[in-house]
Amino acid sequence: MNTRGTRQLAGALVAVFLSTIAGRSQAAGRAFYDGFESGNTNQWGQDGNHNRCQVVPSAEDGVAGPYSGTRMARCDANGVVAWNDPAAFETLVLESVPHTDELFFRVRVRLDNNFEKTGGSAAKILRIFATATTYNDLFETAYDAQGFRNEGVANNNQLVTYWGESGDTTSTTASWHKIEYYINKATGKIRVWHDGVMRRDDTRNLDSSNWLPIHLRSNWSDPHDATNYVYFDEFEAFSDTGADAVGLMSDATVAATGADGGAPNGSDGGTVVDGGTGHDGGAAVDGGAREAGGQPAVDGGSPSNGGPQAVPDSGIAPSKTGETPATDHGCSCGVQSQTAGDMWPLLGAMAVWFQRRRRRS
Secondary structure, X not given: OOHHHXXXXXXXXXXXXXXXXXXXXXXXXXXXXXXXXXXXXXXXXXXXXXXXXXXXXXXXXXXXXXXXXXXXXEEOEOXXXXXXXXXXXXXXXXXXXXXXXXXXXXEEEEEOOOOOOEOOOOXXXXXXXXXXOOOEEEEEEOEOOOOOEEEEEEOOEEOOOEXXXXXOOOOOOOOXXXXXXXXXXXXXXXXXXXXXXXXXXXXXXXXXXXXXXXXXXXXXXXXXXXXXXXXXXXXXXXXXXXXXXXXXXXXXOOEEOOOOOXXXXXXXXXXXXXXXXXXXXXXXXXXXXXOOOOOOOOOOOOHHHOOOOXXXXXXXXXXXXXXXXXXXOOOOOOOOOOOHHHHHHHHHHHHHHHHHHHHHO
């Protein structure tokens, strides 16, 4: 190949690599955070006449204290009072998050041993419920199983229900668990992770519809008793309007730089609650492992650096009403992005090759 041809090839390859970097990079910032260390819920709104969740230092069952720090939110549901009584369920509402197209939510959650699971219209937890433009509804339900059920509606269309898979233990009471939601109104992507494993990966026509507010708890129609505690800690909301975060929202590796929290307390053994499973191989990208240097993993154990990645089974089972699974859920569901830092060694190798070619010519 002559010098001119080599230069043309060089330009083309560099353009491809830079385009790849730009396409896979994603500005994000943490728009909201509450670890409840303030002792109050002043950052949150109130859902109509429903009582607010309480901030507490310890759990009723004594199984585990706050996930991080010394306080957590406790939300009750009382099935003895009337459905419209303020005590029917306690909740907190985040009404707005500045964003253009992308939203990402992460929270730690644990059910108390006094929580009564039901099998019909079960208790709704971490619910996005928006009806201002179109009907959008995304939530977990604590039904009679080891893992939370995930279901909802997108742009007036029912989503296929995720009924839980083997290994999903998010609704067990022994330890804290991590729930994450990702919404991209431009691409129509809806993703949900349970303890770091992607359990929903849908693409729908969202028409730039609204995906706020988000509620920590919501209604519960099945009969249940008077005390049913759910604990929440380390709630974070990220969006595409900031640039002070590392990682990506789209693969749940996003983390705030200098995040004030995320390290699990000794109440759960000081370990990552998903047992080392999930997209980051057990090193919590949101600050769950701060002992070794204090920096969260940026790439989350992506294939580009040889780290482990979660490859779930299909993740969505057919519903009990005859729905078919989403056909777009056959992905490996691990971290598949490459950061600019991963690409520079390749660009350097290309530069050496071009120099050698030039000398030969």
